[in-house]
Amino acid sequence: MKACKLIKKTVGALAAVYAGLFAVYYFDLDGKLLYYVVEPFMIKRFDNMKRRDPLSVPYDQIDKEYM
Amino acid sequence: MVISTELLGIRNSIAENMENKAKKSGKVKYPNPKFFRAKDNMDWKKQGENLLEVGKICVDIFKDSDQKAFWKKQLDRTIDDLKRVKLEIKQGIEMTPEERKDVFLNGEKTLGKLYRKGDMATVRREWKGLADTAYDFWEWCRMWGMLIGTFGKDLVPALNTTFHYRWMISYMCCVGFMDKNTFGQKGTALKMSHLMIYDVFRYVAENLVFLAKCDEKNGNSKELNKKVVLFDEMTMGQIMAGFPDLLGIPYQLMPVFLVSEIDQLTCIPYIDAVESFGLPADTCPVPSSECGALVIDALPHMGSCFISSSMPCDGSVMASEYMSRRFPNLPVYHLTFPVRYEYEETTADAVEDIKGCIKFVEEITGAKWSWDAYFKQMKRFNEETNYELQKWEVNKTDYPQILGPCYELFRKWNYEMDGGADPRVIPTFKKTTELMMKAYERREEAWVGKMKYRGIVWSCPAHYYANFSNWLANCWGVDILVEMESLNFTKMLETEDKEEALMDLARLYERMVMRRHTNGGYHNVVNELWKQVEDWRADIIIMYQNVACKNMSTLQGILDDQAREKNYHMIWIEHDLMDPRTVSRKNMRQKVNEYMTTVMKATPVDPTLVDFDDEICM
Numbered sequence: 310m311k312a313c314k315l316i317k318k319t320v321g322a323l324a325a326v327y328a329g330l331f332a333v334y335y336f337d338l339d340g341k342l343l344y345y346v347v348e349p350f351m352i353k354r355f356d357n358m359k360r361r362d363p364l365s366v367p368y369d370q371i372d373k374e375y376m
Numbered sequence: 377m378v379i380s381t382e383l384l385g386i387r388n389s390i391a392e393n394m395e396n397k398a399k400k401s402g403k404v405k406y407p408n409p410k411f412f413r414a415k416d417n418m419d420w421k422k423q424g425e426n427l428l429e430v431g432k433i434c435v436d437i438f439k440d441s442d443q444k445a446f447w448k449k450q451l452d453r454t455i456d457d458l459k460r461v462k463l464e465i466k467q468g469i470e471m472t473p474e475e476r477k478d479v480f481l482n483g484e485k486t487l488g489k490l491y492r493k494g495d496m497a498t499v500r501r502e503w504k505g506l507a508d509t510a511y512d513f514w515e516w517c518r519m520w521g522m523l524i525g526t527f528g529k530d531l532v533p534a535l536n537t538t539f540h541y542r543w544m545i546s547y548m549c550c551v552g553f554m555d556k557n558t559f560g561q562k563g564t565a566l567k568m569s570h571l572m573i574y575d576v577f578r579y580v581a582e583n584l585v586f587l588a589k590c591d592e593k594n595g596n597s598k599e600l601n602k603k604v605v606l607f608d609e610m611t612m613g614q615i616m617a618g619f620p621d622l623l624g625i626p627y628q629l630m631p632v633f634l635v636s637e638i639d640q641l642t643c644i645p646y647i648d649a650v651e652s653f654g655l656p657a658d659t660c661p662v663p664s665s666e667c668g669a670l671v672i673d674a675l676p677h678m679g680s681c682f683i684s685s686s687m688p689c690d691g692s693v694m695a696s697e698y699m700s701r702r703f704p705n706l707p708v709y710h711l712t713f714p715v716r717y718e719y720e721e722t723t724a725d726a727v728e729d730i731k732g733c734i735k736f737v738e739e740i741t742g743a744k745w746s747w748d749a750y751f752k753q754m755k756r757f758n759e760e761t762n763y764e765l766q767k768w769e770v771n772k773t774d775y776p777q778i779l780g781p782c783y784e785l786f787r788k789w790n791y792e793m794d795g796g797a798d799p800r801v802i803p804t805f806k807k808t809t810e811l812m813m814k815a816y817e818r819r820e821e822a823w824v825g826k827m828k829y830r831g832i833v834w835s836c837p838a839h840y841y842a843n844f845s846n847w848l849a850n851c852w853g854v855d856i857l858v859e860m861e862s863l864n865f866t867k868m869l870e871t872e873d874k875e876e877a878l879m880d881l882a883r884l885y886e887r888m889v890m891r892r893h894t895n896g897g898y899h900n901v902v903n904e905l906w907k908q909v910e911d912w913r914a915d916i917i918i919m920y921q922n923v924a925c926k927n928m929s930t931l932q933g934i935l936d937d938q939a940r941e942k943n944y945h946m947i948w949i950e951h952d953l954m955d956p957r958t959v960s961r962k963n964m965r966q967k968v969n970e971y972m973t974t975v976m977k978a979t980p981v982d983p984t985l986v987d988f989d990d991e992i993c994m
Contacts, residue, residue: 334516335509340497340552348496348545354433355542361673363653 406798407582411623412529414600416589423536423594430539456492460499481505482824483562487850488984501555508562515570519551519577526581533588533595540593541674543631546639547584550577553638556843557781560850564815565822568808569782575804576789584630586623591676605737607683608699609633609666610692611711612888614795614881615683615730617753618745619737626793627682628666628695631675636665636954637785637840640961643954646674660924661953663691667698677703681740683733685711688891689927709736715895717886726882727875751871757796758868763805764790765866770816771857772912776830777812779822779855781839781846787862792889826981828853832914834860834905836894836922838951842961848918851965851985852972857912860905861889894927902934909944917946918968922953947971961990 333339468476479485483505490498504512527534538544554577558569589595590604603622607613609629616624636643643661646668651657653671655664669675682703684696700708711729714722734745764787767778794801821827831845831854839845845856865887870877886892893901909917919935922928932948939946949967952958969986972978980986 330517331513334501334513336500337497337552337555339520340549340555343548343552344496347548350434350437351538351545352542353437354430354539355545357429357433358540363671 404799406800407586407623408621411586411600411603412589414589414597414603416530416533416595416597418533418536418594418596426536426539453495457499460489479503479505481507483508486982486984487560488982488986488988491988491990493989496549497552498555502559504562504566508566511566512558512570515554515574516551519554519574522574522578523550523581526578526585530585530589530595533591533597534585536594537584537588537591537676540591541631541676542645543635543642543669543674544584546635546642547580547630550580550638554782557785557846559843559846560823560826561780561846562824564811564820565777565779568778568811569780571804571808571811572786573782575798575801576785578800579789579794579798580630580634583625586625587630587676587678590678593677601678602680602741603743604679605681605683605741606679606706608685608687608692608696610687610888610890611683611685612791612795612885613793613797614754614757614884615733617795617797618734618747618750619741619743620746620749622737622741622743625679627679627699628669628675629793632665632669633662640841640954640956643668644957646672647955658924659694660689660691660922661955663695665954666695670698670702675702679706681707681709681737683709683711683737685713687711687713687885687888688895707736707740709733711885713882713886716897717883717892718899723879723882723886726886727878730878730882730885747874747877750877753796754869754871754877755796756799756802758871759802760790760796760805761866761868763809766809767812768858770812773816775816775819776855776857777815777820777822778808779845779849779857781843784837784845784856784859784862785840788889791862791864822855823849823853826850826853827855828978828981829855829915830913831856831916831918832858832860832905832909832912833918833920835901835920835928836890836925836953837861838920838922838949838953838964839918841951841954841956842964844918844949844964847965847985848968851980851982852968852978853981854916854918854968856918857914858908860893860908863904863908864889864892894925898931898934901928902931902938905935906938906942915945917944919946919948921948921950923950923958924952945971945976956991962987 468479471479484503487502490500490502492499501512503509538548554570554573557573558566561569586600586604589597590601600623605616605619605622605624606627607615607624609626609632611626613624613626616622632643632646643665646665647661648668649671650664650668655667682696682699684692684699686693696708696710700706709732711733713726713729716722717726738744767783770777771779790801826849829852831848833839833845833856837859839856839859845859848854848856865884867880867883869880869884893904905917908914917939921932935946936948947968949964950959951964965987972980
């Protein structure tokens with residue numbers, strides 16, 4: 310009896326996971342999350358990053374080391 | 377921390393034992409698992425500062441963003457989605473039971489409705505029919521599983537890299553790129569496309585982890601950096617076959633070139649950066665992007681040395697010069713093969729260049745060239761070339777089978793980057809060939825009911841950016857049988873005589889992707905085109921015109937005149953590779969639309985794809 314219940318629960322859980330994943334796949338929810346939430350946030354991060362300015366490097370430092 | 381280090385040590389020693397056993401039995405894993413296990417030397421303080429900054433940006437975004445506008449946009453999208461669902465239900469009700477059954481089993485017929493103006497993502501994924509949608513879903517799961525599993529091999533540097541480089545974020549959208557490349561494909565064609573693109577993505581994911589591990593700003597693995605030989609993305613990887621203990625990485629491939637094919641908008645900041653420094657805007661966007669990425673520090677600082685080349689054109693020379701100035705401590709070897717490659721007397725010069733390169737790598741890394749390893753890989757590469765030739769034979773018949781961007785990308789990657797290095801690719805070739813032959817016997821169609829014209833692609837191709845060959849098939853029934861960049865060196869490489877093997881390697885390098893045709897003169901690109909059109913019995917030539925390619929622009933009038941004399945349908949499509957601001961994808965499609973309606977008097981097989989907005993799509 311217990312085994313039967315366990316099997317039913319496992320099958321139910323697997324079916325729920327399958328249905329959930331299929332919904333993500335079919336409605337392109339992975340793409341929507343990445344394009345509408347993750348990417349705009351990350352772009353802001355990249356735009357704000359401090360980057361090396363090659364024009365501010367003194368001439369005598371060139372060819373000496375990684376700047 | 378101590379416990380985790382202990383556990384890592386136990387895991388590594390178990391893995392090493394297993395590898396030694398596998399090595400004895402002749403089963404060697406690829407890529408070398410030791411590369412993944414090389415110790416990282418992260419600057420935790422800097423990474424902490426990075427994370428803090430990311431946190432601050434999160435808070436700023438939340439504070440600065442117009443919450444009302446954001447939720448209104450989401451609401452509008454949801455309302456639009458519901459309207460679409462309603463419309464699709466209505467269309468379903470209006471269908472006859474036979475039509476409904478056909479859509480359920482064989483998939484939808486119109487694909488333009490999956491795009492929405494101003495949206496990056498599709499409204500939903502394509503319904504390909506019951507069995508094919510189930511298969512596509514399985515492949516979607518498999519792809520995400522592979523990506524998570526691969527990045528999980530060294531997650532922290534990979535995550536740090538995602539926070540550090542703009543291009544990394546576009547790779548997260550690679551599953552959407554896979555969808556685009558299989559748009560409209562069903563049955564065996566869909567299976568073959570998934571099999572091939574999976575291998576390419578796996579290679580990319582693994583190399584992204586290596587980039588993250590090596591980069592001084594992220595993983596900073598000194599141990600791995602000693603083994604890494606960087607080469608220009610336009611230089612073939614086969615020379616690394618003789619150094620099985622080293623890791624060859626096409627340096628700019630991941631941060632610039634390949635990512636631009638996934639997301640055409642990625643490289644724009646790099647192009648702008650280098651143009652703001654004075655580079656003319658009519659320069660080819662490939663080297664421009666590479667240089668721009670260096671200007672704004674978007675390339676990892678890594679590797680023991682760099683092999684640059686003059687291939688396929690002077691654009692690579694420009695990018696290599698930027699590279700060596702940006703990283704002056706990185707030793708560089710320039711491979712400069714003779715351009716007139718059909719003159720056999722020049723091959724000996726190229727061999728000397730290869731010998732010099734081998735010596736350079738040996739001196740820098742301390743590794744020794746292994747002829748056994750080289751011959752082993754070249755035997756595999758020859759086997760792959762044999763499989764490739766079988767594909768060409770089938771595609772030349774009236775029932776071409778293996779078509780579309782996945783195949784085109786796979787061929788290019790296999791020829792140029794993999795070159796027989798990865799033994800896991802052979803089963804893909806075998807399986808694909810088996811599927812192809814069965815589909816050929818059944819006379820299947822890659823795009824069912826949509827195959828009207830036989831097409832060939834010529835000149836610097838832009839079809840990945842615009843998903844062009846797939847769109848051509850879905851919208852107008854033009855099936856691209858082969859592209860110029862696939863038609864390279866197919867001679868079996870020497871695998872016994874050492875001197876002759878080097879001659880063959882030189883011949884192979886001289887005929888690398890693009891170089892074989894767009895360099896070396898009129899004969900290689902003009903006469904060769906007419907020969908290929910005859911061989912493949914093409915009805916239409918899709919002639920891409922990279923507005924920045926000076927080599928090809930010199931031949932435009934000649935190609936035009938001769939095509940007219942020979943009575944070929946040649947459609948010129950202007951583009952600017954990874955810069956869609958010069959020529960948009962919509963404008964590229966419009967050139968075909970005009971030709972098909974005015975000259976060919978054709979009607980589209982899917983009218984919903986004739987005109988749609990994808991200006992900000994990938």
